[in-house]
Amino acid sequence: MAQLQLSNLRKSFGPVQVIKGLDLGIADGEFVVFVGPSGCGKSTTLRIIAGLEDATSGTIALDGRDVTRARPADRGIAMVFQSYALFPHMTVADNIGFGLQLQRLDRTVVAARVAEVAETLHLTPLLARYPRELSGGQRQRVAIGRAIIRNPKVFLFDEPLSNLDAALRVQMRLEIARLHQRLRATMVYVTHDQVEAMTLADRIVVFNDGRIEQVGKPMELYENPANRFVAGFIGAPAMNFLPVRLGGGRVDSPGLAPVAALPGKASAVELGLRPEHLAVASGPEADIRGEVELVERLGAETYAHVRVPGQPADLTLRLPGETDHRPGAPIAITVDWSRAKWFDADGRVV
Ligand SMILES: Nc1ncnc2c1ncn2[C@@H]1O[C@H](COP(=O)(O)OP(=O)(O)O)[C@@H](O)[C@H]1O
Ligand SMILES: [Mg+2]
DSSP: OOOEEEEEEEEEETTEEEEEEEEEEEOTTOEEEEEOSTTSSHHHHHHHHHTSSOOSEEEEEETTEEOTTSOGGGTTEEEEETTOOOOTTSOHHHHHHHHHHHTTOOHHHHHHHHHHHHHHTTOGGGTTOOGGGSOHHHHHHHHHHHHHTTOOSEEEEESTTTTSOHHHHHHHHHHHHHHHHHHOOEEEEEOSOHHHHHHHOSEEEEEETTEEEEEEOHHHHHHSOSBHHHHHHSSSSOOEEEEOEEETTEEEOTTBOOEEOOTTOTTOOEEEEOGGGEEEOSSSOOSEEEEEEEEEEOSSEEEEEEEOTTOSSOEEEEEESOOOOOTTOEEEEEEOGGGOEEEOTTSBBO
8 A cells, every 4th residue: 555754854843943854664554653752743743744744854755756745635645633623514424525525526426435434433323413413432433434535545643542531542542453454554643642552553653852762663662672761751650760870890779789780781870670570579688678658559450659768769660459568668679680771871771
């Protein structure tokens, strides 16, 4: 269907450069998820791909054809927005079929395509309704239907589920995954939701301040983040960071029992420990000692927030659901050192 290539893409609004040279290839049929903090340029990049915004410089190629200056309608790209952007005075059927009606296709052809798309998205019983008569999830499905009916080469989704409540988000996430499996279309999806990114993506692109920090499969980013930014951004609850001093062959950090320095880590100034790589010590030996400050019970698992004397921030531990930790109680922690990450003063993994 469609291979997408962004080359040295830049965008400035007035004097402010917000996209600072993106290079990214997206394979045919791939599901790529953009993540990154608010304002880092995810939506702007999508809008440039769609043609809703002009690139200041750089190129976008679709199947090898330069579409950087092509009109949005000529790109074969459909975009689904967080706000749905449905026409309030049109029925579901007309909202879905509008794009085809504009192309002056025969009414019966349009109706048949609308029926087909509605079936796919479980909207058949709702075709005569107006957007105001729909739930948020149903509105989002109509917005997706409007994109599907055009048979686009590329689907762009900008935080499509963030207006939905939690249960519906999970359901729609599965529907989008199914849609991708069925259509095999190239999809670029923006989200700030960790779980959406990890579960939907073939590859995740981590943005930061108009640049790409790292591109990789979800588990690659989780297990081998290139730097502190990616390490802190991927994974929820987030990685714990402890300042360290290395000297005399030892790692030194407040509250941390002396550990032998690992070879090759001499330039490390920070230690990264994921909450799931910390455990409650079962014997007298412990790597870290602290005091439980807060316990969050989620059912299947429990997060314990632990104050460690001398550490700038609490440590978060991801524990099994059934734990009897209480605020104020001392806690001894062991570290899975094989999973520890070390960062130098520039935030690079060492
Ligand atoms: N039309 C615009 N005019 C000026 N600045 C803009 C415009 N659109 C976006 N920006 C700025 O560009 C930056 C990136 O925005 P955006 O792409 O929407 O971020 P994200 O989607 O990652 O949250 C932000 O600093 C934003 O304020
Ligand atoms: Mg955005």
